[in-house]
Structures are given as structure tokens and as C-alpha cells.
Amino acid sequence: MGVRVLCLRHAESENVVAQVAGALPLAELTPRGRVQAAEAAELLLGEGVTRIYASTAVRARQTAEIIARGLGLREVVALRGLVEFGVGRFEGTADPDGPGAYLRGAAVLGRGRAVGGSGGGR
Template sequence: MGVRVLCLRHAESENVVAGVAGALPPAELTPKGRAQAAEAAERLRGAGVTRIYASSAVRARQTAAIIAQALGVREVVALEELVELGIGRLEGSTDPAVRARTAEVLRSWVVDGRLGEAVADGETGHAVVARVAAAFASIAAAHPSEPTTHPSETVAHPSETVADPGEPATHPGGTVALVGHVGSLTAGLSVLCRGLGERVWGAPLPHAVPFPVEWDGRAWGCASWPALRQDR
């Protein structure tokens, strides 16, 4: 088995509270978000995380920094490919219609596979999926399978809720954490993990709840999803 990536959406941020649409890289965590990031660190404690990857957006890097400090992880790597989906000229809008259109487009990507759709002059699903896939590919390449194991590493069982990192297992490629965004992570994983899309639509990623995505040397697998009580 290859690398295990414990993915999570960033903790609560100012743009979410204000209802502002778009990628919004400068948006920071709220006080509640900082507390959520600390809680995520406790969920990840003992999972054997050796490195943390994060979107280059401020809220993702802040989430990653809080987790890294709590776990004593020295290496945090920012990846621009993990940023939230872009909506072009509508970036920063507070119009509910724009948020509704964004959800509509995301559904067309995730459920219907219509990756050519976009919000206004923003990114298509093809562009978002390609960059997220590139980020995961770079992580897999950076953590090749090795004969050594970490005694505290865990893996989620398909019948468990994903708030629990899982049961002991061997992960020769190691375990890392990844902090991303609800839209781009959902779009990317719906393609990388075959059959995931329609199954998880309507269960948006909550803030700062880790779930495992695993590379077996051939394909990515996502056995569970935080907003679902169990796989369905």
C-alpha cells in the first residue's frame, strides 16, 4: 500500500461566515475556526503524520500551521494547485444567486460529470480536477512505498464514520495530512476516487474533519466521507 493522505477542509473562515463567494485566498480563520483546527489536530494525533500539505490560501495555511504546531510536524508544504475553484469576475460576490450558481456548477461536475461547465468566466471542472489531480500525484511521488512502517498509523474502515482515523494498518508510503477546500477537493476526489461523486453529493465536507484517501500504487481510494454517517 502507498501513501495515505488524511484530507480535511480548512477550518471556519471569514469568507464563509460573511457568505462571500469565490476562491478568496486572503480570507483568514475566525476564532471558531482556530478552535476547530486545534480539534482537528487532536483527531490526527497518533496517526503518524509526517508532513502537512495545504492550499496556498491563507485560511488553509493557518489551519495547517495550527495542526503542525500541535503535532510537532516541522514540514508544511503549500500547493497552489489545491486552492478553491475560481469564479472569475464574480469573485468576492455576496449575491445569493452567485452562490447558488456555484453549487449548480459544482453539482454538474461531481454528479453529472459535465466538467466543461463554469461559473461566469471562472474555471471549468476540467481545470480544477486537473490541478487537484496534479497535487495528489506530486504527493504520491514524494512518498513512495518503503518497507518501513509506523506503529501508530491507522486506516479508515469502510463501515466507520470518518471522524475516526481508523484501525491500525501498514502504510509503506507513510501518512500525510492535506488541508484544502470544499469545492476543489470534492471535484477532484470525485474523479480521482471512481464512483465517489453522486454518492457524496448533498453531504458537503464539514470544516476541519479529517478523512483518509489512499494511493495503492495504481489508483486513489476514498473509503469514507465525513458528512456521511457511514458509506452508502
Template sequence: MLCLRHAESENVTAGAAGALPSARLTAKGRLQAAGAARLLIGEGVTRIYAGTAVRARQTADIMARTLGVEVVALRDLAEVHVGRAEGAVDPATRARTAAVLRSWIVDADLGEAVADGEDGHAVTARIVTALTSIAAGHAGGTVAVVGHVASLTTGLSALCGLGRQVWGAPLPHAVPFAVEYDGRSWQCLSWPSPAAAHGVTGAAGS
């Protein structure tokens, strides 16, 4: 399985928090998605799974045109929903979001939430369910999964036991990395360099 965060989108450049499903890719993001597709040529990708947000679907669709594969949208791959704080751009919301994500990823304390949004138990459960289902359906094959920085990091941290290893290294846009499942356990074989990251460490909705 090759996972990646969607390409740069309008909510990222605006610094807005939350799932924001209607945010679209920027011009730069469209170029990033095309670049991700070129990286995967020859990798044997047979299908692309993506969250239902516009930015995730646009990233996957651009990649699919190059790779000649089908895109399947899964609601469980969505970004973390932050309830009434959706779309907020104030420093206090961003600080709270970072603190909640740190509690999930570093401290494995999944009970925290931003405003009246999802807690870590809900986010982890749906990402784990989605990735396990995808892996089970493609044993021995290669698929790409387009997700979001906060939810994907939270889910993979739980599956692969990443924790502090990835805190401070937010996923850069549209950079594929390998994740393996052998039917019993998961391994995150690599994590993209933080030098390539965009945005603020720990900010959900990017």
C-alpha cells in the same frame, strides 16, 4: 493520506464566493484546527500539505504545531477561482456556483464555469496533479492535506468516482478523512457526515 477542508474562515461567514486567498480563520476556526490536530495525534502524520490561501495555511500551521511536522504549501490545492465573481455574496452568484459544481461533480460535465473563472477541467487537473504527486512522494507513509470544499470535492470525485454519493454532503470544516492511492487507483474510504457541515451545499469559496 488524510484530507480535510480548512477550518471556518471569514469568507465562509460572509457567504463570499471564490478563492479569496487573503480570508483568515475565525476564532471558531482556530479552535476547529486545533481539534483536527488532536484527532490526528498517533496517526503517524509526517507532513502537512496545504493550499496557499491564508485560511488553509493557518489551519495547517495550527495542526503542525501540535503534531510537530512541517507544512508545505502548494498552489494547486487552491479553491476554485470564479473570475469577476470573486467575493460576490448575491444569491444569483451562489446559485450559479452551485449549478456549476453540480455539473462537475454529478454530471461529470467539466466545461462549465462561474463567470470568467476556472472550468472543471482546470480545477480537476490541478487537484489530481497535486494529490498524485503528494501520494507518490509518501508511498507507505501518512500525510495530511488541507484543501477547500469545492476544489477538493471536485478533484476527489474525479479520482474516486464519487459523483452523486457526495452531492448534498459538503465537507465540514477541519474533519479529516482517509483517501488511499495504491499506485494505480484511488479510494475515498470515508466522507465526513453532512450533519457536521457548515455553510451552503455546493458553495465554492468556503
């Protein structure tokens, strides 16, 4: 039998609400984000999820832990390689050009090249 991989983005976090760009690994979930994560767990019931992996970013771990509890799983495996890439000078700013830096970085990743930055992911 094959393996099925389900991918979810973290729930709403403080940096998203503040429109601050970058990896920002210490940004936490908002109260709304916690509700979203619990709703995601409900949607995943019956899907046969046996293991949950998350990046080491706080918001990703919080999302994964809420989902794991909702599914009755004991552990979330944190993987450093899942951390998003940084956006250089836009890191931690609300500069309107920040989203473009993400798109350019994603395009480079799509061509199989590593992207540097404070996020550390590839």
C-alpha cells in the same frame, strides 16, 4: 505498505462568516476557526500523519500550520493546484446565487473539465 490520504477543509474563515462567495485567497481564519484547527490536530494525533499539504489560500495555510504544530510537524507544503476555483461575477459578493455557481463548477470538475475563474484551481 500503502499510503493513506486524509483530506480536511479549512477551518471557519472570515469570508464564510460574512457569507461572501469565492476563492478569496486572503481571507483569514476567525478565532473560532483557530480553535477548530487545534481541535482537528487533537483528533489526528495517533493517525500517523507525516506530511501536510495545503493550498496557498491564507485560511488553508493557517489551518494546516495550526494542525502541523499540534502534531509536531515542522513544515506545511503549499500547493498552488489545491486553490479552489473562482465563481466569476459572484467572486467576493454575498449574492444568494453564488453557492449555485460553486455547485455548477463542481459538476463541471466532476466531468473532468477545467473550470476558469480567478481562483485558478482545476
